[in-house]
Amino acid sequence: MDRTLVDFVKALRTAEVKVSPAETLDAMHAMNIVGYEDREFLKNSLGLVLAKNPEEKETFDSCFDRFFTFDKFQSSMSDEMEDDTSSAFDDDGDFDLSERGENQQSGKGGGQGGAGGGGQAEADLEESTLQPTSALGKLLMSGDRTELTIAMAEAGREVEVNQIVVFTQKGLYTRKIMDAMGLKGLQDEIGELKAHGGVPQSKLSGKLKKARDQLREKVRDYVEKQFFLHADESGKQLREELLKKVKLSNLEKRNFKDVQEVVFKMAKKLIAIHSKRRKTYRRGQLDVRKTLRSNMQYDGMMFNIKWKSSKVDRPKVMCICDVSGSVSNYSRFLLMFLYSLAEILPKVRSFAFSSDLGEVTELFENSNLEDAMSKTMRDYGNGSTDYGQMLTDFKNHVLDDVNNKTTVIILGDARNNYGDPKAEILREIYDRAKRVIWLNPEPRMSWTVGDAEMKKYAPACHQVEVCNSLVHLERVVANLLKSVS
């Protein structure tokens, strides 16, 4: 059972329930106390020990149900087997009755001796005395579903079906399990029976064949279930890793949902790291007044020295995004990222432009991201990019709000269509703001090619970064947070 528990914990981990080894040990203790007789009780107990927040509890519940579904599986299997045996008898004769009834009747038939039906019954009798010899064949014919299920689970464990990674491996593992259960013996037997050629032999071989096919079906189901349990989520993780690295402009609309999930996850991680409020501030110079005051109680002896401390504020972020066609995707995810961080970055103001600049802060705060993004695109997305106009607008409307606590992030490719770059305005912003960060989705090589004005803008920025994937975005935002806390 310990092994089963470890497997279960592994399944939980792939489903993104964080379970530490210590918790696994706790779960074992709990199991020892609780026992496995009462399924609901066991589920509740393990849930208490292993899942540590409401979301995890939900995942845990579904995982538990999926992992421990043997009994359901058994009954469905036995049902089908029963159906099969009865239908087999239907073919033989017209016996709709249970096996025992059939035996009685066949006995009678033998007694009457003569009628065609009786003759068939005799054949049946003979057939039932002919038993399969291979281990798997015996198991299949004995009709003990529990044994069969256990054998399958054991075979699965033997071939380590829980290592399954991608769905193309399903066939492989199905075969492996069948082999481990002794498929070869069964095949040989079927072959032998066929070669023998007698009526009962061929009947038995037919039955065995049917049972084998059914078993294969069941094993495939089992592997499928295992795949969902062990690999589905790890496949997802793989995809997420890929999404983080892929160029944002190459993302297609159908990926947006996944990306959003990834962004939220990254944001959550950053929040967890940075949400802790630090009590110790940066220590400054000696605070004479405070020191004198607090040392009065010691007769003016300078016993308890006080320092001037400066409280570190969270940054005020202003984010200026180019939303013209070529860069809009990047803007979308930068904004998504920033607004996912609302908990630790409360003061984000965002602006969008392609030529004229407009503030979209309220839009993003009040409606969901998709709507806000599409509205922004509609209002600002058309027109050719004009960075000079954008900077002029910024100077006229917003520059007064920029102070030494403001971080200005500009996202754009700096392709100005050969217009006036007005880099001197950026310089002005640079002088007033705490930081100016320029994120450019294009690779560094093309920053000076064609109409790109990066060479003029770069000196007026504190930091210039290439930014074209989620990994880059995460790095930029993490730095932003680090520089302040």
Add this chain to the structure above:
Amino acid sequence: MTLKNEAKLASVEEIQQNFEELHYICSLQIATAVFLAYHLEKPILIEGPPGVGKTELAKTTAEMLDLECIRLQCYEGLDEAKAIYEWKYGKQLLYTQVLKETLAEILDGAKGLTESVAKLHEFGDIFFSEDFLEPRPLLKALKDPEGCVLLIDEVDKSDHEFESLLLEMLSDFQLSIPEIGTIKARPDRKPLVFLTSNNTREISDALKRRCLHLYIPFPDAALERQIIEARVPEVAEKLRNQLVAFIQELRDMDLKKVPAISETIDWARTLILLHTESLDPDLVRQTLNVILKFQEDIETVEAELQSVTNKALKES
């Protein structure tokens, strides 16, 4: 671990029954949590919306086991002096003053500072012994000779630092006091610890790892009816069904704060005082402030009062 009323914790059903006798109706999960907490000797971290009976669970457990319930209410700025121990500074000062003469006698004949100090050392750290120690809830809970129920209420309100302070207590049932050493709970009298949290912030993984995690959601209609029956037995069955159905309806609405069990109980009591026999929209409107705590919510509900009431009446 053996507590005096251990038999009451023998099985989950037993616990559920005993709770019921004390008018605390609980789901199977809750009873399982108490059962495991006792047998695994682990604290329970209880989360859930306010008013679902998190604190009540700890109190009821204490009552059931006939143990003292020591409560530590957490708030921002709570520190070890308030939670674990404090030196009785005044007493120390007073004693030194009173004993001044005795000290003079003891030191009589000692020459020089070294000798006096050496002599004083013979008496050990009398002023930093347990006599001068003011135990606070956590220490009290450890030293309780009978064992006790320790309730650490609203952990999420305390600082991160305090959370770390709790770790030693929660995993080993011991506390370290630099001047005295480590104080351990008697192995057979470990306190039953309950921590509650309203989830205003995420509790650290380190703390969560050491606890059983119990999430108490709002109860379903059947359970809530049972609770009302146990808590306010005066309410007639018809009214009870109606008011529970009404509250369940409210919980599906988009409100700032949805009514919890405690509000349902209050409302039931109010309706009894008003000699109500059946719900009607006017009456609900008058008593809405008992179950809803924000003006906005009251306005939202008032707008749909008629339909919600009708629905509740139909359902019950």
